Amino acid sequence: MVMFxxxxxxxxxxxxxxxxxxxxxxxxxSEVSPWKREAEFTAISPAATLPILIExxxxxxxxxxxxxxxxxxxxxxxxxxxxxxxxxxTQGEMWRIIEWIxxxxxxxxxxxxxxxxIGKRERKQGSPDTAVLRAAxxxxxxxxxxxxxxxxxxTWTVGEEISLADxxxxxxxxxxxxLGDMDWASAGEVRNFYSRMKSRPSxxxxxADRLIALPPSQHYANLDF
Amino acid sequence: MVMFxxxxxxxxxxxxxxxxxxxxxxxxxSEVSPWKREAEFTAISPAATLPILIExxxxxxxxxxxxxxxxxxxxxxxxxxxxxxxxxxTQGEMWRIIEWIxxxxxxxxxxxxxxxxIGKRERKQGSPDTAVLRAAxxxxxxxxxxxxxxxxxxTWTVGEEISLADxxxxxxxxxxxxLGDMDWASAGEVRNFYSRMKSRPSxxxxxADRLIALPPSQHYANLDF
Numbered sequence: 001m002v003m004f005x006x007x008x009x010x011x012x013x014x015x016x017x018x019x020x021x022x023x024x025x026x027x028x029x030s031e032v033s034p035w036k037r038e039a040e041f042t043a044i045s046p047a048a049t050l051p052i053l054i055e056x057x058x059x060x061x062x063x064x065x066x067x068x069x070x071x072x073x074x075x076x077x078x079x080x081x082x083x084x085x086x087x088x089x090t091q092g093e094m095w096r097i098i099e100w101i102x103x104x105x106x107x108x109x110x111x112x113x114x115x116x117x118i119g120k121r122e123r124k125q126g127s128p129d130t131a132v133l134r135a136a137x138x139x140x141x142x143x144x145x146x147x148x149x150x151x152x153x154x155t156w157t158v159g160e161e162i163s164l165a166d167x168x169x170x171x172x173x174x175x176x177x178x179l180g181d182m183d184w185a186s187a188g189e190v191r192n193f194y195s196r197m198k199s200r201p202s203x204x205x206x207x208a209d210r211l212i213a214l215p216p217s218q219h220y221a222n223l224d225f
Numbered sequence: 226m227v228m229f230x231x232x233x234x235x236x237x238x239x240x241x242x243x244x245x246x247x248x249x250x251x252x253x254x255s256e257v258s259p260w261k262r263e264a265e266f267t268a269i270s271p272a273a274t275l276p277i278l279i280e281x282x283x284x285x286x287x288x289x290x291x292x293x294x295x296x297x298x299x300x301x302x303x304x305x306x307x308x309x310x311x312x313x314x315t316q317g318e319m320w321r322i323i324e325w326i327x328x329x330x331x332x333x334x335x336x337x338x339x340x341x342x343i344g345k346r347e348r349k350q351g352s353p354d355t356a357v358l359r360a361a362x363x364x365x366x367x368x369x370x371x372x373x374x375x376x377x378x379x380t381w382t383v384g385e386e387i388s389l390a391d392x393x394x395x396x397x398x399x400x401x402x403x404l405g406d407m408d409w410a411s412a413g414e415v416r417n418f419y420s421r422m423k424s425r426p427s428x429x430x431x432x433a434d435r436l437i438a439l440p441p442s443q444h445y446a447n448l449d450f
Contacts, residue, residue, distance in 0.1 A: 060317075063319040063324050064324070065324045066319075070317050073313065074313060089284040089286070090284075092278075092284070093284065094285075095291035098290065101380075136255075199339060203447045
């Protein structure tokens with residue numbers, strides 16, 4: 001079984017957990033805090049990115065892009081259809097949306113919220129900076145408007161078939177929801193989308209995640225929110 | 226022939242030009258300024274990312290990740306070996322380094338330098354902010370230390386074979402060098418690496434690039450710098 005270094009609220013780690021659950025690939029999970037930047041961890045991941053896959057006797061696979069490709073090439077099912085569309089234009093759209101979520105949404109929203117609410121706590125550096133959280137919230141509204149618009153004309157973020165991009169978006173939404181940063185009343189189509197994602201069996205372990213020192217928002221695990 | 230929307234100093238566009246030149250895939254190039262955010266452009270690329278590939282009758286392929294996968298799947302040579310390693314751990318390392326360059330190096334260095342030196346000029350918004358350029362320069366030193374360390378133990382950024390990651394790094398270095406932001410005297414192994422990359426035939430069109438209003442640094446096109 002592949003050893004999987006992750007943090008339970010890290011959205012890239014959640015994406016890979018969801019991908020593996022959909023593919024029926026078991027993971028031997030081990031938790032690490034990327035915010036503490038411990039020497040043992042940054043020796044493997046100098047940019048402090050998660051997740052990390054380690055197969056015995058092989059070099060580690062580090063970060064979301066490397067992990068996605070590794071799982072797709074070595075653990076994708078052969079009997080059911082995968083999460084990466086074969087049709088070139090649809091696959092192109094999937095990578096565009098994944099790039100948006102993993103790097104733009106993350107850099108403008110999720111990364112800041114995690115650093116302020118978990119990173120600072122784990123390093124015992126005081127309370128969140130409300131100015132940073134306000135900026136992240138304003139950025140999040142813009143991102144939700146965009147995905148609301150996308151989902152107004154498509155069943156899933158990339159088209160009529162579910163793809164890895166949907167799990168990437170749901171992973172970020174789930175982290176933000178855990179931390180109480182999702183305003184579902186104004187999320188429009190994104191709320192319907194997340195409701196469908198939340199109901200999938202692959203999502204159950206994500207909804208059962210708890211940080212002892214930081215309980216989730218009240219409706220976090222409710223399928224009806 | 227594929228229509229290719231790019232900017233001649235955009236590092237992601239340069240990466241794809243290099244990849245296509247190595248693969249012998251011709252591109253029908255058309256230039257656009259991502260910094261002006263013209264409505265016609267953001268309608269295709271809402272995040273204002275480049276490059277963009279358009280094949281007649283198909284939906285556009287937008288941004289570096291989508292473009293890399295599209296070229297690899299539809300235009301990779303079958304007679305010579307490609308730029309994406311087949312061995313899983315080596316390919317994983319390639320994606321880790323590509324993620325670092327396209328998103329970390331870009332977000333901490335190249336993006337700022339381009340915005341200050343070209344974006345502001347193109348939008349007629351005055352001169353570069355020297356505080357921002359100083360911060361980018363300090364970040365660049367850290368990145369160069371890292372790649373200097375990497376290249377101290379490997380022939381190429383990922384291992385003993387050249388890969389797409391090398392073209393990604395060379396694309397960023399070439400943009401920074403054009404703009405006079407590379408301090409080669411302190412670049413160590415990175416300088417030897419760039420010298421090897423610069424000598425490849427695929428690099429010639431990049432070295433011939435000129436912005437009329439902004440000439441390159443003196444040694445930009447010299448193979449001996």
